[in-house]
Amino acid sequence: MAKPFASSADLGEKRQSLETLAEGVYALTAEGDPNVGAVEGEDFLVCFEALATPVAARAWLARLREHTDKPIRYLVLSHYHAVRVLGASAFGADVIVTHEKTRELIAERGQQDWASEYARMPRLFKEPGSIPGLTWPTATFSDRFTIDLGGDRGDLVLQYCGRGHTEGDLVAWLPRQRILFAGDLVESQAALYTGDAFHRDWASSTLDRVASFGAGTLVGGRGAVARGAREVEAALGQTRDFLAVMLREVSAAGTLKEAYERTHRALEPRYGSWPIFEHCLPFNVSRLWDELHGVERPRVWTAERDREVWDELQP
Numbered sequence: 001m002a003k004p005f006a007s008s009a010d011l012g013e014k015r016q017s018l019e020t021l022a023e024g025v026y027a028l029t030a031e032g033d034p035n036v037g038a039v040e041g042e043d044f045l046v047c048f049e050a051l052a053t054p055v056a057a058r059a060w061l062a063r064l065r066e067h068t069d070k071p072i073r074y075l076v077l078s079h080y081h082a083v084r085v086l087g088a089s090a091f092g093a094d095v096i097v098t099h100e101k102t103r104e105l106i107a108e109r110g111q112q113d114w115a116s117e118y119a120r121m122p123r124l125f126k127e128p129g130s131i132p133g134l135t136w137p138t139a140t141f142s143d144r145f146t147i148d149l150g151g152d153r154g155d156l157v158l159q160y161c162g163r164g165h166t167e168g169d170l171v172a173w174l175p176r177q178r179i180l181f182a183g184d185l186v187e188s189q190a191a192l193y194t195g196d197a198f199h200r201d202w203a204s205s206t207l208d209r210v211a212s213f214g215a216g217t218l219v220g221g222r223g224a225v226a227r228g229a230r231e232v233e234a235a236l237g238q239t240r241d242f243l244a245v246m247l248r249e250v251s252a253a254g255t256l257k258e259a260y261e262r263t264h265r266a267l268e269p270r271y272g273s274w275p276i277f278e279h280c281l282p283f284n285v286s287r288l289w290d291e292l293h294g295v296e297r298p299r300v301w302t303a304e305r306d307r308e309v310w311d312e313l314q315p
Contacts, residue, residue: 024068027225033275034052045071046076049076050090074094077135079184082114082118083121097141098170111134143160161185162201165221177216184222186220187235189223195287198291199243203243249265263285
């Protein structure tokens with residue numbers, strides 16, 4: 001029997017956990033669903049990630065409002081994928097910040113990505129009719145964007161670390177608390193999605209730069225919050241290993257189908273039970289096969305192409 005397409009059969013609700021990481025620093029995790037966060041300034045909030053729809057975002061904001069009623073000045077989006085950005089209108093933020101490449105990707109392929117991700121992960125799109133349209137940033141940057149949190153709260157530093165999960169990923173760094181919101185550049189006990197990735201850069205210089213922050217607490221794109229040097233190192237190590245295995249196995253394959261089979265066989269013992277592993281792997285391998293065969297930038301995923309790749313690679 002064919003496997004259900006992507007995460008289309010994953011319809012069970014995930015238990016959400018709101019954690020206070022330090023005074024005025026929050027993360028919401030949900031058993032492998034996308035993580036979100038928030039940081040209090042002296043008289044405003046910075047929110048990190050927007051979820052897939054305004055309805056889903058409002059549920060997160062209701063939890064956050066149990067802790068703070070400060071107005072949202074900044075909404076920071078780590079990259080362009082639909083499940084991270086399409087709920088932005090719920091925040092009423094004065095400023096929506098992304099890397100400049102993220103804005104370019106939204107313009108180039110945002111609409112196709114919306115249709116693709118909705119078909120792959122319908123459960124995340126709570127009341128999709130509430131989405132008013134594509135999310136557009138109002139501020140972008142190329143290397144670093146610093147937000148003064150006011151008073152004695154220090155800065156929140158948004159940093160580009162290089163090509164990785166996409167062309168435009170950013171991380172959010174709190175130097176005083178040594179807390180890093182890494183977006184999907186790092187996962188903690190959750191499989192990677194690499195369908196829009198630059199695997200070789202990500203596995204080397206980009207992750208090196210992420211590691212160089214020396215975070216004491218790390219919030220990845222999915223999975224549990226990594227607390228303490230050992231857990232942070234494990235999350236970074238898991239991400240590197242997943243990429244390294246993919247690079248080794250796809251490089252050794254003679255066909256795309258063989259590349260998928262080799263990669264699945266090599267990764268499944270360690271990662272097969274982790275969230276979104278089976279969902280993502282066909283798309284991951286297809287992108288890496290392209291990358292290793294001279295396709296520099298990821299091809300656009302459409303709902304139609306998704307189905308073609310799934311049907312070609314699934315046993």
